Amino acid sequence: MNAPSPTKAILRSIFSWKMLFMLIGSVAIFGGVFFKIFSGFAAMQAAMLNAPVPVVNVTAQPAESQDWGIEVSAIGVLEANRGVDVTTSVAGLVQQIKFESGEKVGQGQVLVQLDADVERANLASAQASLKLARADLERGQSLRSTDNISKATLEQRQSQYEVASAEVAALSAQIEKKVIGAPFNGVLGIRKVNVGQYLDAGNPIVNIQDLSKMLVNFSVSQKDLSDLKVGQAIRMSTDAYPVSSFDGTISAIEPLINQETGMVEVQGSFDNPQGLLRPGMFAKLAILLPTRMQVVVVPQTAISYSLYGDFVYIAKEGKAETGEAVTTVERRIVKSGERRNGVVLIEEGLKADEVVVTSGQLKLDSGTRVAIVKDETLVVPEEVPVE
Incomplete structure (x- = not known):
């Protein structure tokens, strides 16, 4: 086997040293890069640790x-303690209107005066006839005491007096009905008639509502009937006053249960001194039962x-x-x-x-x-x- 020539040995030695230098250079370069990256990451982590925590x-x-009292919830509709459409029971021509729409009125205050001139004239005639009949009766009673007239004649004069008296009373009542007053204390609604308008019996004149006390009608299940009694406390809220609540009591419980629904009708009563509650409002109700818990x-x-x-x-x-x-x-x-x-x-x-x-x-x-x-x-x- 031939030995390697000196030239090849020298070249192989030179290439080995070059590879070593290249390797050392690469390590130095990449080591610097990695050191900078690591230093930056460490600095970032330190900054994050030292940064203020958001509050x-x-x-x-x-x-x-x-x-917490146990409650029975229900939905009801408000109505006034008393409320009617004021009407006339006799026909007539509107002569005077003595109220304004929305006015507060007292019981008996005159609202409308119908024309009663004919009735007053007839009343004057009837009163004159009554005066004559009274005089005839008194004269007859005096004569009867001395037996100068018969008993039948006296009874006839008595009858004539009573007929005249009844006619006066009837005409007086008819005239009185031509004066239409407020049936109770309350607040009037919007006027529905005008002066000179002819009214038939039953025509509405104005609505009146007694707002001093409000009633609310609602239904509850028959399973809650044993927990209810008259005088029990009720709390109510309305959409008109969502942040306010109103306290009242149960005023009546219907004795009959609806066979189809199994519900019983209940009525509650609420004082309304400021007039905030109005008829027709929908109300959310909570009946407060006596059982309470913490x-x-x-x-x-x-x-x-x-x-x-x-x-x-x-x-x-x-x-x-x-x-x-x-x-x-x-x-x-x-x-x-x-x-x-x-x-x-x-x-x-x-x-x-x-x-x-x-x-x-x-x-x-x-x-x-x-x-x-x-x-x-x-x-x-x-x-x-x-x-």
């Missing part, structure tokens, strides 16, 4: 423990809803790694129940006095730092800007 402003309040409630705005259940955010005080006092939130699944007057009953998952977030939940997750601020949504500003 979300929220409003919050403690969950409350309340007496429950935990939160504002409706504190509840968030998802496919996995209802949840709230609980605000908790703690300390950061630096020792700084911080407030964070915990997302907690709860079981919510009945809703009343802007609050929700919490059946499971929450205790009284735990602080729940009431607004600002969209930016939250478990562990988010928060700052609890004052809720000024409904606060009236001290100075109203002038345009």
Whole structure:
């Protein structure tokens, strides 16, 4: 076997050294690049660690423990304690109108005067006949005492007097009916007649409503009948005054149960001193039963809803790694129940006095730092800007 020539040995040695130098150069170049990348990543991580943690402003309040009465809910329609269309029972021509639409009136106050000139003339004639009949009767009674006239003649004069008296009474009543007054204290509606208009008996003149007390009629299931009694408390709300509630009592319970529906009619009574309630309003009613229980409630705005259940955010005080006092939130699944007057009953998952977030939940997750601020949504500003 031939030995390699000296020239080939030298070339092989030179190429080995070149490869070594290239390898060392590559390592140096890529090592520098990797060092810069690592240094940049380390600096970024350090900056992130030193950056301030974002804090979300929220409003919050403690969950409350309340007496929660059991309620029976219903829907009803309001009507006035008394309300009618004022009409006339006799025909006649409208001579005077003595009221304005929407006016408050008292019982007996004259509203309309119908023309009664003919009736007054007839009454004057009847009164003259009555005067003559009375004189004849008195004269006959005097003569009868001395037997100067017969008993039959006296009875005839007595009859004539009574007929004349009845005619006067009838004409007086007819004239009185031509004066149409308010049947009770109340508020008038819109006028439906004009001066000079001829009215037939029964034509409406104006509506009058006694708004001092309102009645509401509603139905409840017969299964709740044993829990109801006259005088029981009722709470009512209406769409016209959504933030207000009205307290009343049960005034009557229908003795007959509807066989088709199994419902029983109930009537409630509400004082209406300010006249806020009006006939025809729809009302949401809650009959307050005597049984009560202690429950935990939160504002409706504190509840968030998802496919996995209802949840709230609980605000908790703690300390950061630096020792700084911080407030964070915990997302907690709860079981919510009945809703009343802007609050929700919490059946499971929450205790009284735990602080729940009431607004600002969209930016939250478990562990988010928060700052609890004052809720000024409904606060009236001290100075109203002038345009």
